[in-house]
Amino acid sequence: MISYRNYSLVLMMPCFILASLTFLASCSVDKVETEEDLPVVHKKDYYGLIWLKNNQNQDGSWGDKKDDANLLSFCLLAYYGYGYTPSSAEFGHTVLKALKKAHEISENQKNPNPLLAMAMAQSYALTRIPLLKVAMEKDVQKILSRQNPDGSFMYDKENDILI
Numbered sequence: 001m002i003s004y005r006n007y008s009l010v011l012m013m014p015c016f017i018l019a020s021l022t023f024l025a026s027c028s029v030d031k032v033e034t035e036e037d038l039p040v041v042h043k044k045d046y047y048g049l050i051w052l053k054n055n056q057n058q059d060g061s062w063g064d065k066k067d068d069a070n071l072l073s074f075c076l077l078a079y080y081g082y083g084y085t086p087s088s089a090e091f092g093h094t095v096l097k098a099l100k101k102a103h104e105i106s107e108n109q110k111n112p113n114p115l116l117a118m119a120m121a122q123s124y125a126l127t128r129i130p131l132l133k134v135a136m137e138k139d140v141q142k143i144l145s146r147q148n149p150d151g152s153f154m155y156d157k158e159n160d161i162l163i
Helices: 010-026 040-054 070-082 094-107 116-127 129-144
Strands: 152-158
Touching: 010 116, 040 070, 070 094, 070 116, 094 116, 116 129
Parallel strands: none
Antiparallel strands: none
16 A cells, blocks of 8 residues: 655545536537547547447446456446437447446545546536436545545555545
C-alpha cells in the first residue's frame, strides 16, 4: 500500500468527480446512428466501436478478467463519447449489456473505483435511470469517505484500488 500525499491527481479526484457529475448532468450528446453520419476522421473510431461490439463477453464485460471495472468503464465511455446509449440502434444492445455489468460490479465492489464512478455518472446523465443515480451516488460517497484529512487517498497499486 502506497500513500500519495502530494500527488496532485489523487488530491483532485473528488473535485474531478463532482465537476464531472455536474457537467454530465447538463450535457446532451448528438446521436450518431450510422457510419455515414461520421466525419472521415472518426471512421477509425467507429471501427473500434464495432470491434468492441464483436469482442464483448456474454456478461457485458470485455477481456479475460470478468470484473475489470477499468476496462469496462473505458469501453462504456467510448460509446458514450459518440452518443451511443442503450436506446441506440446499432450499439444499444452492447451498451445495455455493459451497463448492466457495470451496475453489478458497482453493487458488489468492496473498494470504490473512481473510473467506474465516472462511467456510472455519465450513464445516469445520458439515460436518467434512477437505479444508476443511486449507484453513482453510493460510489462517490465511498470514494469521498476514503479521503485522508490532508486531502490525499490511500491507493493499493497491486490491486488497483483505493483503500
